Amino acid sequence: MKVFLTGASSGIGRALAEHYAGLGAQVGLCARRGELLQELSDRWPGQIRCYPLDVTDAAALRAAADDYLGVYGLPDVVIANAGISVGTLSEHAEDLEVIRRVMDTNFFGMAATFSPFIAAMRQARHGRLVGIASVAGVRGLPGAEAYCASKAAAISYLESLRVELYGSGVKVVTINPGYIDTPMTRRNPFPMPFLMPPEMAAKAFVRAIERGSSQVVIPWQMAIMAWVLRRLPDFIYDRLLAKAPRKRR
Numbered sequence: 001m002k003v004f005l006t007g008a009s010s011g012i013g014r015a016l017a018e019h020y021a022g023l024g025a026q027v028g029l030c031a032r033r034g035e036l037l038q039e040l041s042d043r044w045p046g047q048i049r050c051y052p053l054d055v056t057d058a059a060a061l062r063a064a065a066d067d068y069l070g071v072y073g074l075p076d077v078v079i080a081n082a083g084i085s086v087g088t089l090s091e092h093a094e095d096l097e098v099i100r101r102v103m104d105t106n107f108f109g110m111a112a113t114f115s116p117f118i119a120a121m122r123q124a125r126h127g128r129l130v131g132i133a134s135v136a137g138v139r140g141l142p143g144a145e146a147y148c149a150s151k152a153a154a155i156s157y158l159e160s161l162r163v164e165l166y167g168s169g170v171k172v173v174t175i176n177p178g179y180i181d182t183p184m185t186r187r188n189p190f191p192m193p194f195l196m197p198p199e200m201a202a203k204a205f206v207r208a209i210e211r212g213s214s215q216v217v218i219p220w221q222m223a224i225m226a227w228v229l230r231r232l233p234d235f236i237y238d239r240l241l242a243k244a245p246r247k248r249r
């Protein structure tokens with residue numbers, strides 16, 4: 001088993017890295033904090049290649065992919081998981097740069113992660129491209145303009161790619177997590193329904209990847225919530241959400 005994964009230094013990505021490494025997979029790990037990737041590599045010597053990089057740097061991702069392809073060959077699974085979450089309000093001029101950074105990381109970083117692998121996967125008629133989007137991409141949430149927009153963009157991007165690759169032997173899997181207990185959500189100043197430990201989430205993600213699901217929401221309770229939210233008329237949605245607690249800016 002061969003897996004290439006971004007956002008592997010923390011939270012969901014780290015749990016996925018531990019899961020796959022524990023199965024004996026050959027894993028390529030990307031994140032900015034190289035020392036945290038190195039810790040994983042020390043635990044599974046010879047099984048892990050570390051790529052300390054920023055996913056907004058497409059050239060760095062391509063170089064990492066080339067190294068991985070040279071050492072281990074074509075990955076079975078590529079997971080674009082790296083992401084950041086912060087509250088933003090575009091009425092504040094200083095938030096514009098933050099909005100750009102969120103889009104760059106969560107959306108552009110995903111495309112840049114897959115890009116170096118797509119042609120080779122097509123040729124081999126094999127592989128899974130997995131994008132970690134979010135339930136936050138289903139509808140806009142107040143105070144989370146950039147995060148919601150980046151995840152909605154990710155969901156649409158993944159769907160376009162999935163249809164583009166239909167019948168090619170390459171599957172595209174969209175995973176929309178609800179609340180997972182990671183450093184990202186520990187900053188949230190509000191109660192989080194159906195909060196799931198990252199190890200349990202990683203196992204559920206892996207099952208969806210193995211099935212080759214087109215799109216899943218995890219946990220299942222959030223799938224019901226997302227289904228309802230998607231169908232609520234705007235006049236009810238707006239009233240219900242107007243007073244919802246905001247992410248910190």
Ligand SMILES: NC(=O)c1ccc[n+]([C@@H]2O[C@H](COP(=O)([O-])OP(=O)(O)OC[C@H]3O[C@@H](n4cnc5c(N)ncnc54)[C@H](OP(=O)(O)O)[C@@H]3O)[C@@H](O)[C@H]2O)c1
Pocket residue numbers: 006007008009010011012013030031032033034053054055056081082083084085105132133134135176177178179180181182183184185
């Ligand atoms: N936790 C949740 O409830 C939840 C819900 C829905 C969706 N998600 C999504 O799940 C993914 C993982 O989130 P998490 O909860 O595990 O958060 P996390 O613990 O904060 O981990 C985020 C990971 O992304 C990496 N990352 C962030 N910016 C990066 C960049 N510019 N370049 C390279 N790596 C970068 C971080 O590594 P470095 O800081 O070392 O670079 C870290 O490994 C994200 O896409 C997030 O939006 C999470």
